[in-house]
Amino acid sequence: MKRLFILIAVGLMSTAAFSQTKTDGVHIYNPEANAMADLKAATEKAAKANKHVLVQVGGNWCTWCIAFHQLVDTTVVLKQAINENYEYVLVNWDKDHHNDEAMKYLGFPNRFGYPVFVVLDGKGKVLHIENSSYLETDEPGANGKKKVGHDVKKISSFLKGWTVAAVNPETYKSK
Template sequence: MKRLFTLLAAVLISTTAFSQAKKEAVHIYNPQANAKADLAAAVSKAAKENKHVLVQVGGNWCTWCIAFHNLVDSTATLKKYINDNFETVLVNYSPENKNEAVLADLGYPQRFGFPVFVVLDGKGKVLHIENSAYLETDEVGANGKKKLGHDVKKINSFLKGWTSAAISPKTYETKAK
């Protein structure tokens, strides 16, 4: 009986300890950031470098936002492509700061859920809003269920369609012979 009591006490103590252990907070998005100023700086830099601005709207509460950020961070070719062709800005959406005025200026992209991507030109004009659901993987795991996450090929396809070169009329002009 003493052993049973000791075992139950150990289980109770360990369960209590684990339930009180806090999950380390994610700090990808900054609720205190001045999104309007960050966007203005990115637009200015993009104009000088003949790039577009890739805006990722989401929050530290959003597992899909974090997963996307981590995928880009861990996929060297994707990260390089984004850095070579876009200025990037993370715009926070959370109870602490919904950035409502900024999102209104961007055409209310939050209507698609999170994360959501907005492509701006070097003048700050919204060129495209991308629903991240279209970038999810179609892969099926060994268990027969759809895998969770985003597809690198779909992301690349989306990005390639919205570079400054991709939408420049000069790209499509026929060369005089």
């Protein structure tokens, strides 16, 4: 009877392990990309368009990175906020591609984990590094525990807070 119980338990654990969502096959980051060239191009484009650059650092191995990217891609208000105010760049970091030069240039944002976001101005100056854990939801799930994922309102607030207009002192002068 004990063996039967152990076999059933092992079978259930195996099934649960294989049924979990995997990120294999999802490739939003390009490990072979030249991160510095991508940052330079985005900065030049942002300067011409009077925008900032939003850099998302992460990797295809990172379920939170992919979940964030998919949330932005499927949420109109987030997609619109990014398209209107930022040049959006994905910078890969994985065990084989550390992009050390880009990490140094961006102020070593990877110290906060992944994904991590960096806002650059049109000259390439780092304005802000955002730890993505601050953008996670506080909502309780059906089980009473905190839901897993990012919060659209928190992301919207973050994006609005770092636009060109938001950081321009002229925006706040009395008329």
